[in-house]
Amino acid sequence: MTGIRIGGRAFRPRGAPGIAAAAFIVLAISLGNWQARRAEEKLELGRRLDEGAKGPVLSVSSARLDASALEHRRVSARGRFVARAVLLLDNKVLHGAAGYHVLTPLRLEGSEDLHVLVNRGWIAAGERSRLPAVPTPETVQTIEGIAVAPSRRFVELAPEAASGPLRQNLVPEREEKRLGLGLQPFVIEQTSDASDGLAREWERPDTGVDRHRGYALQWYSLAALAAVLYVALSFRRADSGRN
Structure with missing residues (x-):
């Protein structure tokens, strides 16, 4: 069967390496997408914090309140x-x-x-x-x-005492x-002052966005590298038979 040829080499992929490469590429892209979503989630939380800082101070009353309405x-x-x-x-x-x-x-x-x-x-x-x-x-x-x-977002190996x-x-x-x-x-x-000796330096929810973006880029790069290597290694000499 005639396949893709470049110079004296023909594209002859093998089944098992192809499946392994495809699985890794899908996994790497999925992990890259997850890191990208985490970056966007943190950016959104940062925007909500900035918007909340511009609003009035809300009083926490003696009635149960909705956490989602008050967050940030x-x-x-x-x-x-x-x-x-x-x-x-x-x-x-x-x-x-x-x-x-x-x-x-x-x-x-x-x-x-x-x-x-x-x-x-x-x-x-x-x-x-x-x-x-x-x-x-x-x-x-x-x-x-x-x-x-x-x-x-935490993992517990055993219930806490x-x-x-x-x-x-x-x-x-x-x-x-x-x-x-x-x-x-x-x-x-x-955030209010108190003479208790405790430090109140709160981490913003959008801290680490660049780290997540960097991880996403790494996973996408690995997926691309795996695809390129698989294609390159699948080109074999045209006279090497079908093995």
Whole structure:
């Protein structure tokens, strides 16, 4: 059968290498598309944050609110912190130092059982065998910050222990049961000043866009390279037979 010929070589693809090359190309393109989508998602979140910063400060009341309607908006909440329920969210890095995010439920003024989790800021880890002591104000507080929905993009190899303040991931619905407190379905990243020694340098949601774009380009390049190599290696000498 006459096929494509270039010079003294004919295009004679083989089945197994062709299937392997096609599978890799499809996988690489899929991974490139995923990275490109992540970049666009982060850009959209950044735009929403910028738009929310221009709007008025919304009050977090004693009624349950819709997290999607408040996400990335400036909010204000007034109430008292529940000192017994301080949480430490692990594996948080600031300027290259390991530490924790300190989250404390704020009982909303005018409510007996509705609270909102406030991410009060970052504290250094110190010795891993000893959790840092975090001072908690006892008086009524007015907290201002940004409403955020905790990320659901995490993997748990085993269920977290319910005892103690340390957490690897934060799921408000799960904390409601563990703490025995009614919680709003979002977290306030505190931006208002407080004399608690905690650092409040919040990462923008569009951080890492260029990294995702770079990964996407790498995967697309690998897909193109695999296609070129497969075609090039499929050209064999015309007199080499059909083997």
